[in-house]
Amino acid sequence: MRIRRARLDELEFSLVEPFETSFGVERRRRFLLLTLESETGEEGFAECVASRDPAYSSETTETARWMLSRYLLPFVLTARTIDARRFALAADRWRGHRMAKAVVEMALADLEAKRRSLPLYRWLGGRRTRVEVGVSVGIQPDPRTLVRRVGEYLSAGYRRVKLKVRPGWDATPLARVRKEYPDLRLWVDANQAYPPTARSRIVRWATTHNVEQVEQPFPERALHAHAALVATAKFRVCLDESIVDTTSLTEAIELRALTSLNVKPGRVAGLHAARTLQAQAARAHISAWVGGMLETGVGRAHGIHLATLPNFRLPGDLSASDRYYADELIDRPFVLGSDSTLEVPRGPGIGVDVDARSRRRHLVRSRSFGQ
Ligand code: OSB
Ligand code: MG
Secondary structure, eight states, rough: OOEEEEEEEEEEEEEEEEETTTTTTEEEEEEEEEEEEEEEEEEEEOOOOSSTTTSSSSHHHHHHHHIIIIIEEEEEEEHOOOOHHHHHHHHHHHHHHHHHHHHHHHHHHHHHHHTOOOHHHHHHHHHOSEEBOOOEEOOEEEHHHHHHHHHHHHHTTOOOOEEEBBBSHHHHHHHHHHOOTOEEEEEETTTSSSSSHHHHHHHHHHTTTOSSSEOOSTTTTHHHHHHHHHHHOOSEEETTOOOOOOHHHHHHHHHTOOSSEEEETTTTHHHHHHHHHHHHHHHHTTTTOOOOOOOOOHHHHHHHHHHTTTOOOOSOOOOGGGBSSSSSSSSSSSOOTTSOOOOOOOBBBBBBOOOOOHHHHTTEEEEEEOO
16 A cells, blocks of 8 residues: 555644652653544554653654654555554664654554554454453552552452562562452563662562562563562563564573563564564463553554454453543444453454544644645
């Protein structure tokens, strides 16, 4: 297909409550929404997961906008024929900028599936019609508030809870949550906040409080430190930031630095890359699951479709629309089922539409490319 127009909208959504992690507090989310229009008039959508500050990763909304405007969109608009796979291969000549590449690849995938009248999950080869999800809970002002928030998410129907931790916010809040909810499926995510020397302390609190999985405790390059944790831990050790491509996953597998993999299509250059990583993980008997980056409904839809692939055996960070935002960007919200699942949209492509009024309400700026 040919792409005749691209529109890059910068949107801002206020979070229902601040989301605090080891790398900072987010109160509002500023992100790029990409719309690609084919020469026959269909539209493909995707949401860029880069945030305002280079805190979770070195990419930001600004670097993504620059990469998209300077390289990726001019390439797509001048290509005689383009699809998601061709784009992924061609974009490989530019280093890094995976979040910027991902938003183009995912919008192209949405378009391709729409042109074939297939829901994106069928286009990807998935089979499930519902996907199992959990909720990610930020650092709270105090342990009592945390216990209350966890209780509210459990009442809402979530059956797996991932707590954000950091030095100073680990053993005590975990003990309180575990005491209140002895059977809860409990994961934690440190976003690289611990030095490798913290290993034995992590093993102690995670084991004592029956934590099922510890995600990215050490810096992204610290594969040996993660391998040492795998060697002593009974719980799963998950990598998120460390795994950016097949090379980093191959090395991590060879070193036995992980037993679980958080796959975020928006972070690893798109759906093809994400599918390749989960297949590679499955061959090495590593559990994979789909992560999230506080997306609105567009990004969430892409993640939900991806999570239908059979190797995603653990519940994803794909909570319902009302978890993060009072207002949705899409025409109908994702609602949590009582069995902690979300329904996969059945319509063509991502199966949800951008609500034009919501887009206008949250618009900060917009730029069009092409005719
Ligand atoms: O590390 O998984 C992470 C949110 C923003 C940046 C990084 C992460 C997260 C989450 C929330 O944990 C996942 C979600 O529910 O979208
Ligand atoms: Mg993470």
